[in-house]
Amino acid sequence: MVCGDIEWEPKLVALRRAMGLEPPSPPRAQPPGPLVPAAVKPNKLRVGEGGGSSSSSADGTRTNSSVDISSSVESKDHPQQVGCTKQGDDQKQKRGRAGKAKEISWLIYGQPSCMKNTWNIRKKIRQHGASAGRVDKYYESPDGCKFRSRKEVEVYLSKGKAKLEVDAITVWVWASLPDFPKTTLWSTFGHALERVLNGTSEEVKKIVSTLNQAEVPSEDVVEVVVSPPFVFLPLVKGVLRPDFHVAAQNCWVRKGGAFTGEVSAEMLVNLGIPWVILGHSERRALLNESNYFVGDKVAYALSQGLKVIACVGETLEQRESGSTVAVVAEQTKAIAEKISNWDNVVLAYEPVWAIGTGKVATPAQAQEVHAELRKWLKDNVNAEVAASTRIIYGGSVNGANCKELAAQPDVDGFLVGGASLKPEFIDIIKSATVKKN
Numbered sequence: 174m175v176c177g178d179i180e181w182e183p184k185l186v187a188l189r190r191a192m193g194l195e196p197p198s199p200p201r202a203q204p205p206g207p208l209v210p211a212a213v214k215p216n217k218l219r220v221g222e223g224g225g226s227s228s229s230s231a232d233g234t235r236t237n238s239s240v241d242i243s244s245s246v247e248s249k250d251h252p253q254q255v256g257c258t259k260q261g262d263d264q265k266q267k268r269g270r271a272g273k274a275k276e277i278s279w280l281i282y283g284q285p286s287c288m289k290n291t292w293n294i295r296k297k298i299r300q301h302g303a304s305a306g307r308v309d310k311y312y313e314s315p316d317g318c319k320f321r322s323r324k325e326v327e328v329y330l331s332k333g334k335a336k337l338e339v340d341a342i343t344v345w346v347w348a349s350l351p352d353f354p355k356t357t358l359w360s361t362f363g364h365a366l367e368r369v370l371n372g373t374s375e376e377v378k379k380i381v382s383t384l385n386q387a388e389v390p391s392e393d394v395v396e397v398v399v400s401p402p403f404v405f406l407p408l409v410k411g412v413l414r415p416d417f418h419v420a421a422q423n424c425w426v427r428k429g430g431a432f433t434g435e436v437s438a439e440m441l442v443n444l445g446i447p448w449v450i451l452g453h454s455e456r457r458a459l460l461n462e463s464n465y466f467v468g469d470k471v472a473y474a475l476s477q478g479l480k481v482i483a484c485v486g487e488t489l490e491q492r493e494s495g496s497t498v499a500v501v502a503e504q505t506k507a508i509a510e511k512i513s514n515w516d517n518v519v520l521a522y523e524p525v526w527a528i529g530t531g532k533v534a535t536p537a538q539a540q541e542v543h544a545e546l547r548k549w550l551k552d553n554v555n556a557e558v559a560a561s562t563r564i565i566y567g568g569s570v571n572g573a574n575c576k577e578l579a580a581q582p583d584v585d586g587f588l589v590g591g592a593s594l595k596p597e598f599i600d601i602i603k604s605a606t607v608k609k610n
């Protein structure tokens with residue numbers, strides 16, 4: 174189960190290309206057009222330290238902080254694709270790119286996007302000696318143990334030394350202010366709530382019951398959307414208070430058909446699910462969803478009457494190399510090229526380095542990227558869309574940092590994960606009043 178076909182990434186892309194779901198050749202990093210400053214100040218955008226302790230890291234539920242989405246041989250044509258390596262391996266990777274000790278890593282096939290522990294498969298090409306050119310493959314456990322074969326991994330797992338835990342349930346809630354006059358400053362406000370639990374329906378009911386009892390500002394101040402995994406959608410929809418709404422975390426890119434395991438937009442509509450989250454960084458990274466593919470998904474979901482929360486965001490490596498604005502502009506452009514009506518789109522800026530890490534973007538960092546995104550929309554779509562599109566922030570939002578973030582003029586709401594496990598979630602919802610006031 175753990176170690177399937179590791180060549181899945183290129184195969185997946187080839188398959189999607191054959192189905193017309195990818196452009197004929199992989200998209201190269203394009204200059205993002207006039208929206209992106211020609212030279213992004215490399216040191217200006219830094220990973221924020223602010224925001225207090227992270228609920229998600231305290232819960233130990235997400236480990237993205239230890240994962241660097243860096244380019245690899247497979248990913249260099251796809252800025253969003255991943256080789257999933259630990260940050261400590263950056264140097265090795267860089268040396269690899271310089272050709273000294275080529276090292277490539279893949280995620281293990283079949284690993285769910287929300288898997289708590291990330292295993293790597295590394296391939297090392299011998300550089301010297303009689304066996305130069307030979308490829309050695311290693312399986313690396315989340316705690317750094319290396320294994321030479323699948324057999325060894327299986328033995329290791331069977332002895333219970335490592336547990337591949339799956340974060341079985343992720344629930345987002347976000348909220349916004351839908352009916353407020355649509356201006357940049359006041360139009361919307363949102364929250365997101367994500368929960369990582371063991372995934373039993375009892376637990377889901379408990380979450381919903383907490384939400385149902387919470388005293389939160391009225392719907393004209395805050396719109397709350399809960400996004401459980403597919404299997405819990407009907408349950409949540411059935412018991413959730415009527416002033417909160419439900420979103421799916423993904424849907425298929427086109428009309429439903431023989432795509433076993435996928436859930437189509439049509440099915441969501443049929444279930445009465447109004448919202449869908451698309452392009453989450455975990456799907457982009459772990460499931461190799463390209464900008465192009467996400468753009469297609471957004472367009473198709475909208476065409477079926479769904480409202481879309483479209484996620485964009487840069488990795489730590491991209492931020493540190495000064496390409497944050499270029500990356501989010503490129504992701505937004507891929508969506509803009511496929512749609513003509515932004516009424517039902519919420520843009521979620523989620524810096525990958527901030528998701529589940531406790532490293533929240535500082536209010537200034539969030540505002541800076543949100544303002545750039547709004548400017549991008551103004552320059553490339555139109556001023557009305559720029560003013561009325563909600564741009565919400567996600568990544569280690571908690572009760573301590575939400576008010577200051579909410580006070581930023583271009584932050585229209587939140588996509589919250591770990592903090593939703595705690596009572597502070599209610600405070601996050603309440604911070605919507607910052608906008609109202």
Ligand SMILES: O=C(CO)COP(=O)(O)O
Binds near residue numbers: 528529567590591
């Ligand atoms: O992934 C997220 C929402 O999509 C954010 O998660 P955290 O709030 O735990 O960082």
